[in-house]
Amino acid sequence: MQVAPPRTLTELFMGFLAIGARSFGGVMPWAYRTMVEERRWLSQADFAETIGLCQFLPGPNIGNASIVLGKRWFGVSGAVVAFLGLMALPFVWVMLLGIVYLEWASHPTVRAIVTGVGATGAGLFIGTALKLGRALVRKPAALALVAACFLAVGVARWSLLIVMPLAIVLGVFLARRQWL
Amino acid sequence: MILLDLALTFGVLSLIAFGGMPSVMPEMQRLVVEVKGWTTDAQFIQLFAIAQAAPGPNVLIVSLIGWRAAGLAGAVVALLAVCAPAAVLAWWIADLWERFKDSPWRRAIQQAIAPLVVGLTLAGGYVLCTPAAPDWRLWAIAAGAAAAMLALRVNPLWLLAAGGAAGAFLLQ
Numbered sequence: 001m002q003v004a005p006p007r008t009l010t011e012l013f014m015g016f017l018a019i020g021a022r023s024f025g026g027v028m029p030w031a032y033r034t035m036v037e038e039r040r041w042l043s044q045a046d047f048a049e050t051i052g053l054c055q056f057l058p059g060p061n062i063g064n065a066s067i068v069l070g071k072r073w074f075g076v077s078g079a080v081v082a083f084l085g086l087m088a089l090p091f092v093w094v095m096l097l098g099i100v101y102l103e104w105a106s107h108p109t110v111r112a113i114v115t116g117v118g119a120t121g122a123g124l125f126i127g128t129a130l131k132l133g134r135a136l137v138r139k140p141a142a143l144a145l146v147a148a149c150f151l152a153v154g155v156a157r158w159s160l161l162i163v164m165p166l167a168i169v170l171g172v173f174l175a176r177r178q179w180l
Numbered sequence: 181m182i183l184l185d186l187a188l189t190f191g192v193l194s195l196i197a198f199g200g201m202p203s204v205m206p207e208m209q210r211l212v213v214e215v216k217g218w219t220t221d222a223q224f225i226q227l228f229a230i231a232q233a234a235p236g237p238n239v240l241i242v243s244l245i246g247w248r249a250a251g252l253a254g255a256v257v258a259l260l261a262v263c264a265p266a267a268v269l270a271w272w273i274a275d276l277w278e279r280f281k282d283s284p285w286r287r288a289i290q291q292a293i294a295p296l297v298v299g300l301t302l303a304g305g306y307v308l309c310t311p312a313a314p315d316w317r318l319w320a321i322a323a324g325a326a327a328a329m330l331a332l333r334v335n336p337l338w339l340l341a342a343g344g345a346a347g348a349f350l351l352q
Contacts, residue, residue, distance in 0.1 A: 024235040025337035053277055056293060059266020060239035061200040067267040068274045079271070087259065090236020091243060095255060097230050098244045108352055111226070116347015117340050118229030118308065119318040121238075123325025124336055125202050125305035131330065133298045142295040149299025153206045154306045157214075160207035164196045164296070171292025176284075180291040 003040050005073045009081050012074065015039050016066055016085030023090070027062045035069075042069075062086065141179040145171060182250045183257050189216065190242050190261035197266065199297030201239050205304030208242075218249040221311040228308060233340055239263070317350040 006012040015034055023030040028051065035041045042050070054064040063083065070082030104110040136142040149167055152158045174180045189211055197204040205228075212218045219227060227248070231241035239262055246258025280286045309315075309322040324346070325339050 020236050022235065023237075025335045025340070027237050053274065054270065055199060056290060057266060057270050057273060058197045059194050059200070059270065060197070060237050060263060062237050063239060063263045064266055064270040067270050071271060071274070079267070083263070083267070087236070087240075087263075090234060090240055091255075091259065093236060094231055094234040094240040094243055095247065095252075097234050098227070098247060101226070101230055105226070109348055112347045112351035113344040114226045114229045114347070115222070115318070115351055116229075116321055117233055117344045118225035119321035119347065120325040120340050120343025121228055121232035122225075122305040122308035122318075123322035123343070124232075124329055124339065125205070125301050125308065126322060127326035127329035128202065129298050129301035129305065130326065132294070132301070136295055136298065145295040146299040146302070149296055150302045150306070153300055154303025157206070157210055159210070160196055160204060160300070161192070164198070167296050167299075168289075168292055171296060172285075172288050175288035175291040180295065 003043050003046075005041050006039070009074060009077060012070065012078060013081045013085040015041065016082045017089060019062075020086045021089045031062060031065065041073075139180060141174050145174070145180075183253060185216070186246050186249060186254055186258045187261040190246075190258050191265050194262045194265040195269065197262075198293050199301065201237075201241075202304045203297050203300035206300065206307040209307050212245055216249075218245055223248070225308055225311055229340075233337075321346050321350070 006015060019027065019031050019034045022034075031051075032047060036044055036047050050065055050068055051061065054061045054068060057064050063086065066082040066086045067079045070078035070080070072078075074081070101110075101114065105114075133146060136146065145167065149163065152163045153160055171180065193204045193208055193211075196207070209221070209224055213221045213224050224245075227244040228241050231238055231244060234240065240259065242258040242262045243255040246254035246256070248254075250257070277286070305322060305326075309318040311318070321343050325343055328334075328339055328342075329336065
């Protein structure tokens, strides 16, 4: 498959605008469809590698991907343009929904529906974690680290600013000893 | 000054959000609800729901929080604050990461991060569906959503819609 990066900043902006505009129910599938299948800006392997890096980096994954890809193709202006294209429409959508919701928030049925949607979103987090966790099932040290993070942050409500550095140091130590 | 407060709060979250936004949801909830008081815990799950239902990255929940705290300026500041520090990091790590492709330290860091992301994402889900006192109805909806997500391959929007309907039945 022939792949070629976007030729102009306008093209880059329109591509990321298309990703943001359509990304109901998750951005990644739309990012893949737009950049790999429709516009053919990069190959499947390249996409996977870039997303892999962005999933590892802190911060919103797809936001980071827009920065990394924009930079690769056009430098600073590319990073800014890709990021703005990605966020522009979703920002407007979410604000409009927020305003509409506020109008209706005192209505008990509306509040019940929205809270139900929120609990579903929480369930999707749990499902995602279980899916990612499958790869760790045979590694007791990794499972212990999972449990420790969950208990410290989710149940004991310790600050992530304390838990995160400790857990990373511990994790790297375990990984260097081949326990992870 | 509230805009500065928003910028600092979300700026710090940006740099510890390994694996993306889900892993900092417990911390975000703690800061926004318990420390800063920008929303109540019931409002937090509702803003989260709106950000999930809208198209686009789920990071946009911070815009809703910023908006509640300080209007439109707050919405923009919160979004930029949660993206910019991570973006700067992504900017220079992208090259560095490539250079250390075969380094054992890169492998060790990757292996170390994986269980953290799983544990923190679990914590995020747990905290979101446990706003104040444990509520079996929210847990039931969340458990159903998690099971459906793993068993079926459907667009998550359908699950969110089903969860909304379940909420209308159970939560009034």
